[in-house]
Amino acid sequence: MTMNNQGRPTAIPAPTSAAGDTVTGNRGLRIEEPLIFEQDSPGRCGVDLPALPDVGLRLGPVKPRGSIGLPGLSEPQVVRHYTRLSQKNYAIDAGLYPLGSCTMKHNPRLNEKMARLPGFADVHPLQPESTVQGALALMDELAHWLKALTGMPAVTLAPAAGAHGEMAGMMAIRAALEHRGEGARKRVLVPESAHGTNPATAAAIGYSVDPIPATAEGRVDLEALKAKLGPDVAAIMLTNPNTCGLFERDIIAIAEVVHAAGAFFYCDGANFNAIVGRVMPAELGIDAMHINLHKTFSTPHGGGGPGSGPVVFSAALAPFVPVPYVRKDGDRFVLVEREGEGGTAYGRMKAFHGQMGMFVRALSYMLSHGADGLWQASGDAVLNANYLMARLNDVMTAPFEGPCMHECLFDDRFLKGTGVSTLDIAKALIDEGFHPMTMYFPLVVHGALLIEPTETESKDALDQFVTALRALAERAKTGDAAWFQAAPRFTPRRRLDETAAARKPVLRWAPEPERLEAAE
Numbered sequence: 001m002t003m004n005n006q007g008r009p010t011a012i013p014a015p016t017s018a019a020g021d022t023v024t025g026n027r028g029l030r031i032e033e034p035l036i037f038e039q040d041s042p043g044r045c046g047v048d049l050p051a052l053p054d055v056g057l058r059l060g061p062v063k064p065r066g067s068i069g070l071p072g073l074s075e076p077q078v079v080r081h082y083t084r085l086s087q088k089n090y091a092i093d094a095g096l097y098p099l100g101s102c103t104m105k106h107n108p109r110l111n112e113k114m115a116r117l118p119g120f121a122d123v124h125p126l127q128p129e130s131t132v133q134g135a136l137a138l139m140d141e142l143a144h145w146l147k148a149l150t151g152m153p154a155v156t157l158a159p160a161a162g163a164h165g166e167m168a169g170m171m172a173i174r175a176a177l178e179h180r181g182e183g184a185r186k187r188v189l190v191p192e193s194a195h196g197t198n199p200a201t202a203a204a205i206g207y208s209v210d211p212i213p214a215t216a217e218g219r220v221d222l223e224a225l226k227a228k229l230g231p232d233v234a235a236i237m238l239t240n241p242n243t244c245g246l247f248e249r250d251i252i253a254i255a256e257v258v259h260a261a262g263a264f265f266y267c268d269g270a271n272f273n274a275i276v277g278r279v280m281p282a283e284l285g286i287d288a289m290h291i292n293l294h295k296t297f298s299t300p301h302g303g304g305g306p307g308s309g310p311v312v313f314s315a316a317l318a319p320f321v322p323v324p325y326v327r328k329d330g331d332r333f334v335l336v337e338r339e340g341e342g343g344t345a346y347g348r349m350k351a352f353h354g355q356m357g358m359f360v361r362a363l364s365y366m367l368s369h370g371a372d373g374l375w376q377a378s379g380d381a382v383l384n385a386n387y388l389m390a391r392l393n394d395v396m397t398a399p400f401e402g403p404c405m406h407e408c409l410f411d412d413r414f415l416k417g418t419g420v421s422t423l424d425i426a427k428a429l430i431d432e433g434f435h436p437m438t439m440y441f442p443l444v445v446h447g448a449l450l451i452e453p454t455e456t457e458s459k460d461a462l463d464q465f466v467t468a469l470r471a472l473a474e475r476a477k478t479g480d481a482a483w484f485q486a487a488p489r490f491t492p493r494r495r496l497d498e499t500a501a502a503r504k505p506v507l508r509w510a511p512e513p514e515r516l517e518a519a520e
Contacts, residue, residue: 030492033084037071037509046075088492090435096461100407100438100450101195101243103273103295110368111298111361120360125352129334135356136333140326142363143310146291149374150269151282152312154321157354162270165290165309166201166237168349172288172313172320173235173264174205175346179320182262185234189258191220192444193242195268207234214444218244218400222253229261239268240284241275243442244400245385245407245450255285264288264317272296273455274382274406277375287314297362308358323348380455381406384462388453391466395473399445406454412447414473419481422447425472427495428487432468 025032057063073081090097097104115121123135143155159165170188177185188202191212199209210228215221220238236258240248248254255265267281269289273296281289293308294301313321322345324337335353369377382405389398389408397413412422426436426449438450453462476484488495 029087031084031087032492033081033088035509036073036078036081037069037511039073039077039081040071042072044072044074044077046073046078095433095435096453096457096465097435098437098451098453098465099435100245100409100452101270101441102301102438103292103406103452103454104301105295105298105454106456107298107300107361108365108368111364114364115357115360117360120356123356129332133333136326136335138363139353139359140328140333142359142366143326145363145366146310146312149276150289150291150312151280152286152289153315154313154318155310156313156321156325156349157308157310157359158322158324158349159290159309159311160350160355161307162268162290162292162295162309163197163201164307164349165292165311166197166266166268167205168309168322169266169288169290169311169313169317170201170205170207170235170237171346172311172317172322173266175320175344176264176317177234179344185232185263187230187232188234189225189228189236189263191236191238191242193218193220193244193246193442194237194239195243195270198237198239198268202235202237212236214244217402218242218246218444219248220250220254222250222257225254226257229257229263231262233258233261233263235264235266235287237266237268239271241271241405243450244445245404245409245452246400246402247275247405251284259285269312270295271406274378276378277371278378281312282314287317288312293358293362298365299358299361308355308362310354319344321345324353377455378406381453384453384455384457385451387459387462388451388466391462392469392473395470396449399448407450407452409442409445410449410451411445412449415447415476418476418479420476420484422449424481424484424487425449425476428472428484429468430488431490432472434465434468 092104092106119134120138123132129136139157143157146155147153156168159168174183177183186207187210188199188207189210189212190199190202192214199211202209210233212225212228213221219242225236236254238248238251238254240251242248258265264287265285267284267286267289269281269291272281272289272291276296288311290309290311291297293299293310299308324335326333327336328334366374385406385408386403389404392408392410395414396410399409399411415421415425422439426439429436438448438452440448441450442448453465472484
């Protein structure tokens with residue numbers, strides 16, 4: 001599919017049958033919506049603005065060359081435009097969101113109500129401590145829950161996302177190594193099944209990355225790990241459950257050999273939602289672990305934020321927790337804001353104290369569920385994933401045997417010889433009304449299809465998804481590749497030429513020449 005010079009994909013070609021044609025391009029409630037700039041009408045405005053005062057230019061010799069190009073629309077036009085755009089988006093409120101490794105779960109409305117309470121929604125990071133005691137108390141209680149659920153003695157709430165949390169944890173490890181005079185350790189071991197941010201984080205703070213291969217079972221090769229250990233190893237960064245949706249059974253042995261080599265154990269806790277309430281990370285020998293609040297504790301996810309990635313620390317790393325953090329002093333709470341006040345912290349990760357809205361939502365989720373509810377949630381997440389695997393295993397191919405954790409993984413062997421690819425299956429799934437699963441990730445599995453149903457989906461929703469996916473898998477085996485390659489058919493836009501879009505993106509809208517001339 002091509003991109004036109006207005007910077008958006010061309011519309012779906014008109015149907016060949018007369019019964020499918022419409023004069024407007026609309027199809028029932030699916031409205032053909034132009035860009036907001038294409039609806040511009042000079043002089044049109046949906047609000048009354050006061051006349052501009054007659055003031056001189058304040059930019060020195062820089063003279064204005066014309067209008068800034070904002071479109072003029074009436075209020076109904078603006079409302080309709082953004083409402084129609086919202087109807088073209090897939091959302092968790094519309095249906096199952098089976099992205100693997102992302103945990104796109106329902107966000108309880110109770111959380112949103114709590115986050116909108118004036119005392120939390122209006123809090124400002126520069127207010128005096130005496131005026132935000134309630135907010136600090138909430139942060140302290142959230143920290144308590146995170147420490148209790150992981151068995152770790154220390155935590156920072158500051159990191160703005162999971163990868164930011166990784167950096168916080170690894171910088172604490174670096175500070176601890178430098179404190180004991182071992183700053184020359186510059187190598188970090190990263191299993192092939194880890195999240196991609198793990199090696200990126202290690203490299204970003206100056207470490208070299210050494211990969212650890214996986215066994216045929218999709219888990220860390222313990223013997224290969226032992227062979228890689230040495231006096232120059234700073235840490236291992238391991239995801240557990242790993243990105244193949246499997247629990248690392250040798251994790252205690254891994255921790256033991258890593259510690260015996262004088263290194264630290266960083267665990268990517270992005271998949272903590274599979275084990276929360278059931279496994280205590282501290283008992284596994286972990287030194288630092290970030291927790292994605294959106295994955296485990298239901299805070300909003302997507303669109304680049306707002307994110308939150310608290311990190312918990314073992315006793316060995318507790319002195320190196322970055323500032324700021326909350327400390328109770330008698331009957332009041334204080335923020336430890338300066339390096340050296342509470343230990344040998346390496347500084348701070350961001351300007352202020354973290355994402356308050358996410359803290360409120362996460363604690364609301366914890367308190368409404370309780371410890372027993374969180375235990376059930378992780379169990380339901382694993383149950384749902386294994387239900388999908390059991391229902392799909394006879395028509396799709398799993399790369400690893402045995403039960404999975406919170407997500408199930410398939411490869412593309414079931415498509416061999418059909419002419420149908422993983423991408424084709426994903427595009428056809430859109431026509432069935434489902435967002436595609438994660439494709440081609442993890443990279444260690446060829447043509448991967450990674451599915452995470454989460455604990456918030458009912459059996460009915462899972463059965464609908466299974467019915468659609470089974471039908472697509474069976475149709476692919478008939479050799480009808482052309483049908484798949486034409487998908488999606490029912491979306492507002494058809495399949496893009498993704499290579500051309502990546503190499504020659506149109507990033508700015510430009511008016512058509514004849515329209516520009518007429519306006520002049």
